[in-house]
Amino acid sequence: MSREPTTVAKLRGLPWSVACNATAQVHAQLTFFGALFILFLNQLGLSKTAIGLVLALVPFSSVLAPLVAPFTARYGYKRVFVIFYAARKVVTLFILAAPWVAAWGGTTAVFWYIVAVIASFAVVRTIEETAYFPWVQEFVPNRVRGKYTAMSNIATASTGFLAVWAAGQVLERSSGLEGFLLLFAVGAGFGFASVAASLFIPGGAAQPELPTRGWRQVLTGPALRDGSFRRYLLGVALVILGTAPLATFLPLYLEERAGLTSAQVVQVQMGSLLGMLVFSYLWGWAADRYGSKPVMQAGGWLLVGMPLLWWLLPGGQTWSLAAALGIAFLQGSATLGWGIGSGRLLFVSVVPTEHKLDYMALYFAWVGLVSGLSQFAGGGALDAARRLEGTLWGVELHAYVPLFAVSALLPLAAIALFARVRGDSPLSTRQVASIFLRGNPFLAMGSLIRYYTSQDEARTVSATAALAAPGSRLTVDELLEALADPRFNVRFEAIQALARMPADSRITDALVKTLHSRAPALSSMAAWALGRGGHHAAIPALRAALESDYRSVQSYAARALGTLGDAAVGRELLARLEAATDEGLSLAYATALGRLQVAEALDPILARLAAAADESVRAELALAAARLVGDEAPYIRLARSSASQPGTSYAQALATAHKQLARRLRGNAPRLALLTELADCFAREEVDAAAVGLAAWLAEMPPGLLAAPASHVARVAAAQLQRHAAARPEYLLLALHALTVG
Numbered sequence: 001m002s003r004e005p006t007t008v009a010k011l012r013g014l015p016w017s018v019a020c021n022a023t024a025q026v027h028a029q030l031t032f033f034g035a036l037f038i039l040f041l042n043q044l045g046l047s048k049t050a051i052g053l054v055l056a057l058v059p060f061s062s063v064l065a066p067l068v069a070p071f072t073a074r075y076g077y078k079r080v081f082v083i084f085y086a087a088r089k090v091v092t093l094f095i096l097a098a099p100w101v102a103a104w105g106g107t108t109a110v111f112w113y114i115v116a117v118i119a120s121f122a123v124v125r126t127i128e129e130t131a132y133f134p135w136v137q138e139f140v141p142n143r144v145r146g147k148y149t150a151m152s153n154i155a156t157a158s159t160g161f162l163a164v165w166a167a168g169q170v171l172e173r174s175s176g177l178e179g180f181l182l183l184f185a186v187g188a189g190f191g192f193a194s195v196a197a198s199l200f201i202p203g204g205a206a207q208p209e210l211p212t213r214g215w216r217q218v219l220t221g222p223a224l225r226d227g228s229f230r231r232y233l234l235g236v237a238l239v240i241l242g243t244a245p246l247a248t249f250l251p252l253y254l255e256e257r258a259g260l261t262s263a264q265v266v267q268v269q270m271g272s273l274l275g276m277l278v279f280s281y282l283w284g285w286a287a288d289r290y291g292s293k294p295v296m297q298a299g300g301w302l303l304v305g306m307p308l309l310w311w312l313l314p315g316g317q318t319w320s321l322a323a324a325l326g327i328a329f330l331q332g333s334a335t336l337g338w339g340i341g342s343g344r345l346l347f348v349s350v351v352p353t354e355h356k357l358d359y360m361a362l363y364f365a366w367v368g369l370v371s372g373l374s375q376f377a378g379g380g381a382l383d384a385a386r387r388l389e390g391t392l393w394g395v396e397l398h399a400y401v402p403l404f405a406v407s408a409l410l411p412l413a414a415i416a417l418f419a420r421v422r423g424d425s426p427l428s429t430r431q432v433a434s435i436f437l438r439g440n441p442f443l444a445m446g447s448l449i450r451y452y453t454s455q456d457e458a459r460t461v462s463a464t465a466a467l468a469a470p471g472s473r474l475t476v477d478e479l480l481e482a483l484a485d486p487r488f489n490v491r492f493e494a495i496q497a498l499a500r501m502p503a504d505s506r507i508t509d510a511l512v513k514t515l516h517s518r519a520p521a522l523s524s525m526a527a528w529a530l531g532r533g534g535h536h537a538a539i540p541a542l543r544a545a546l547e548s549d550y551r552s553v554q555s556y557a558a559r560a561l562g563t564l565g566d567a568a569v570g571r572e573l574l575a576r577l578e579a580a581t582d583e584g585l586s587l588a589y590a591t592a593l594g595r596l597q598v599a600e601a602l603d604p605i606l607a608r609l610a611a612a613a614d615e616s617v618r619a620e621l622a623l624a625a626a627r628l629v630g631d632e633a634p635y636i637r638l639a640r641s642s643a644s645q646p647g648t649s650y651a652q653a654l655a656t657a658h659k660q661l662a663r664r665l666r667g668n669a670p671r672l673a674l675l676t677e678l679a680d681c682f683a684r685e686e687v688d689a690a691a692v693g694l695a696a697w698l699a700e701m702p703p704g705l706l707a708a709p710a711s712h713v714a715r716v717a718a719a720q721l722q723r724h725a726a727a728r729p730e731y732l733l734l735a736l737h738a739l740t741v742g
Contacts, residue, residue, distance in 0.1 A: 005202040010139050013202040014148055017139070018155045020197035023190045025156035026163040030187025031092050032058065032121065035251035035269055036167055039262050040180045041114070042252065044098065045107045052379020054111075054118055055248055059375070061122035062368020065130045069361035072127070077135035078204025084128035085198060089191035091121045095184055099177045126368070131204070133360040137347050139203040143288070145347060146295075149340050150284020157277035157332075161270050163187075168267040223358045228422035232350050233363065235414040235421065236342065237370040242410030243303060243335075244371055245378025246403055250310070253400050254324060258315045264324075271325035275332025283333075283340045289477060292348060293423040296341025300415045302334030307404035349424040378403060443472070451478050460485070461493045468497035476501065480510050491522055499529035507533065512541045515557075520550040527553060531560025539566050546572070555588035562592030570598040577604050587617055594624030602628050602709060606716050609730070622730035629710045629734075630741035639733055646729070647685035650736060654679040654694075657739035664705060671697070688725040691732055695721035698735060710742020 005013075030036060041051045072080045094117045102110035140148050170179045223229055254260045254268060287295040309327045314320055351359040385399040451463040464482045467475040479501065482494035495514065498507050514526035515538075527545060530538040542564070545557035558576075561569050570593065577589035586608055593601035602625060609621040619639075626635040642649040658675045674697055681690035698718035706714060717735040720728055 004138060004205075007141055009202045010141055011144075013139055013200060014144075014151075016197050016200040017136075017148075018152045020194050020201065021152045022155040022159045023194040023197060025160040027089070027092075027187045027191035027194060029160050029163040029269070030167060030183045030190070031095070032118070034164070034167075035266050036180065036183060038248065038251050039255075039265065040177070043177060043180075044102055044110055044114075046111060046114075048249065048252070048379040048382045049376075050111055050379070052248070052376045054114055055379075056372035056376040057115065057118045058122040058125060059368040059371030061119070061126045062129070062371075063365045064123065064126045065361045065365040065368070068127050068130050069358070072131035073134070073207050076204055076206035077131040077138070078198075078201070079206065080131040081128050081135060081204065082195065082198055084124050084131070086192070086195045088121060088124045088128055089188055089195060091117065091124055092184070092188050092191060094120075096181055099181065126364075130361060130364055133364055134356045135201075135204040137351065137353070137356055137360070139201055140347075142348050145344050146284040146286070146288035146292075146340060147281075148284070149287075149343060150280045150282075153276055153280040153284070153336060153340070157273045157280060161273040161277065164266055164269040164273060168263045168270075171263040171266060172261075222352075222355050223362050226359075228420075229350055229359065231417055232346070232421045233366050235417040236367060238410045238414035238417065239300070239303070239338065239342075240367065240370045241374045241377075242407045242414070244374040245381070246307060246310070246407045248375050248378055249382060249400070249403070253310070257398060257400065258313055258320050258324060260321060260324065264321050268321070268324045268328050271328030272332035272335070275329040275334075276336045278329075279333040279336055280340075283337045287340050287344045291424050292341045292345035293418065293421070294341070295337055296345055297415055297418060299334050299337025299339070299341055300411050300418070302330065303338055303411045304408050304415075306331050306334060307407040311401065311404045345421070345424065349422050447475060448478060451475075451482075457487050457489060460487070461489050464490055464493045465497055468500040473502065473504065476504060476506060480506060483510055483514065488522075492525060495522065495525045495529050499532040501533065503534050503536075505537070508535045508537050511535065512538050515541055515545055515553070520552050523548070523550065524552045524556040527556035527560045531556075531563035534564070536564055539564055542566075543569055543572075546576070551582055551585055555585055558585075558588040558592045562595035565596065567596055570596045570601075574598055574601050574604070577601060577608075583612075583614075583617065587620055590621055590624045594627035597628065599628060599709065602712065606713070610720065618728070618730050622734055625713055625734060626737050629713050629738055634740055635733060635737045638736060642729065642733070646726075647682045647687050647690075650687065650690065650732065651679045651682035653736040653740060654682060657736065660740065661705070668702070671701075691721050691726040694732070694735060695719070706738060706742040710738040714738040714742065 028034060038051060038055075041054060046054070095114070098110055098114060098117075101113040105113075167183050170183055173179070174182070251265045251268075254265045255262065260268070283295055283299070306327070309330070313323055313327060317323075346363065351363070381402060382399050385402055388397055388399050388401065390397045447463065447466045451460070451467060454460040454463040460482075464479070467479050467482070479494050479498050482490050483498070485491055485494070491514075495511070498511060501507055508530070511526045511530050511533075515523050515530065517523055517526075523545070527542060529535075530542060539561065542557045542560050543566075546554055546561075546569075548554050548557070558573060561573070573589050573592050573596070577586055577593060580586040580589060590601065590605045590608060594605065605621055605625050605628070609618060609625065612618045612621060623632065623635065623639075626632055638649060638653050654675060658672065658679065661675070662672060674693075678690050678693050678697065681693065695718040698714045699722075701711075701714070705711070713734050717731040717738065720731040721735065724731070726732060
């Protein structure tokens with residue numbers, strides 16, 4: 001029987017995990033993992049190389065991960081994590097004695113004391129983190145991993161933001177090392193609160209039956225034989241080598257080159273945390289919906305541009321702090337996008353669950369080794385380049401410039417490498433970018449919020465309709481969800497909204513499924529939507545729907561085929577028109593045949609027109625015939641204008657026909673003059689008399705004056721005008737249309 005907790009238990013424990021991470025963020029910002037600690041070491045008199053070495057001890061210790069991984073599994077990931085996580089907080093307290101050591105033994109003594117404290121902290125942290133990675137893969141369900149990461153980041157960014165703001169206030173109001181020591185003590189307190197929250201997270205049970213595995217077995221196991229995993233590790237290494245040194249020494253850069261005070265440097269982190277806070281949910285939501293790799297790659301592209309912005313940051317200006325906060329905001333968004341995407345890819349796609357012990361141990365060890373090297377090398381590089389001065393293309397050169405160049409080039413190489421890593425989505429980064437860039441993504445996000453917050457049916461229907469308004473593919477999933485809603489009106493509205501969306505295979509498949517359902521009202525609307533949305537891939541399904549048990553579905557399927565221009569179905573529709581006894585079906589067939597330009601359908605359409613009693617039916621049949629004569633646009637314009645000003649509209653149409661026929665009737669002046677008289681008669685609103693006169697003119701027009709379809713329609717219209725005059729305006733429209741375009 002599996003000891004893994006149920007999904008319900010996992011979901012119940014996620015808030016505790018978020019609380020654990022949020023309090024841990026305060027601990028991190030106020031102790032060893034924020035700008036505060038780097039400034040503290042700088043004030044103690046340590047060189048950049050020494051600072052880099054101290055900071056490198058924490059990640060370097062991760063090479064122990066393959067050795068301790070079997071121990072963490074056998075004794076339980078949770079148990080090991082909690083014990084060593086608490087021990088890690090205890091070790092943190094020893095840093096409070098550093099100023100006394102410095103006063104007693106000087107810079108050398110305090111350096112070695114800090115090395116001892118950080119080394120102890122690093123070993124304890126390695127054991128705890130080695131247990132945490134397999135545990136977090138277990139207690140977070142994959143289907144919400146991106147959203148969980150986003151919510152966790154929102155919480156950590158919020159608490160981190162407040163912690164950094166408070167730290168800046170404390171440093172402004174204190175002198176020497178007093179403020180640092182107070183903040184370290186407060187950070188340790190939050191660390192213990194984080195330990196308490198971790199007790200309520202499920203999973204991580206002991207596995208005493210697990211066979212003993214030494215580090216040689218881990219190194220020769222399936223992990224390092226996995227080419228995708230190796231490429232992932234190399235890509236991560238490139239990003240760390242490119243970004244970690246800059247992130248580590250950025251506080252010193254801001255203090256030395258941008259002229260910011262220690263308090264302002266600490267506050268710059270607020271910009272980064274705010275960027276994380278604003279974009280957390282968007283990145284996590286996108287990762288769950290569109291896959292990890294596109295989000296990771298997008299974050300990577302943003303990271304490439306960050307070093308240039310820091311390089312161009314003006315120093316010594318009144319607005320330098322504001323500019324630094326703005327760049328940090330973008331940096332936070334980019335780092336978070338990369339982190340959410342790469343982390344989710346690791347857990348969901350790269351690391352197989354059955355081998356998570358080996359994979360995660362190697363991953364943690366590798367990341368630690370590379371991180372340590374990057375920080376140590378970054379400090380050494382800064383000391384080596386301290387004499388670099390000058391200008392390049394008008395831009396100032398200094399010791400940090402090589403760091404900026406590496407920070408741009410290595411993530412760029414990583415982006416290319418990650419293209420060959422096993423992904424979890426069929427969508428590429430370019431495809432996902434097109435989804436966000438098409439339409440109005442901000443309006444789309446607003447409509448999504450409105451959709452998810454609507455409760456009653458009326459609001460849900462309204463929100464569903466709004467999902468199509470932005471013209472963005474971001475809302476497709478919600479519309480497909482609405483299409484499965486148990487409420488009829490919501491499903492009906494979803495179909496109409498999907499009809500206004502850009503053609504998409506998922507939309508096509510969903511509408512085809514609805515087309516074949518046993519709900520004729522929805523099936524009919526689905527057929528209409530397939531035609532309206534230009535879903536040519538649905539043509540076979542629409543042809544099959546012509547055999548539906550429901551006449552309404554047959555009707556809408558025929559109309560959709562006409563809209564999609566399915567010329568191959570023309571003969572079948574013509575046969576159906578000739579055999580149809582239902583007026584609604586015959587009207588649909590006639591309309592489709594008119595759209596498809598099936599010339600043989602003209603006589604059946606005209607016959608149906610003559611027999612039709614309903615005015616709206618006659619109007620649609622007349623339009624179908626008009627389409628077989630020529631371009632429908634003039635016919636529609638005339639129909640619209642004649643509804644309010646019939647005589648004037650008919651006179652203008654006849655005047656246009658007069659100009660077009662003048663050359664062909666050059667030798668027949670009396671007939672041209674008669675057209676002028678009829679136009680004047682229409683202009684005087686003597687519509688009935690003019691209609692009868694036009695019928696007589698058409699009945700006696702010379703052979704060959706009009707093309708075959710137009711000539712035939714004109715003569716049929718003439719016969720009807722002689723009987724009904726202007727009482728059947730559709731024939732007057734057809735006659736004028738034939739003269740104008742025929």
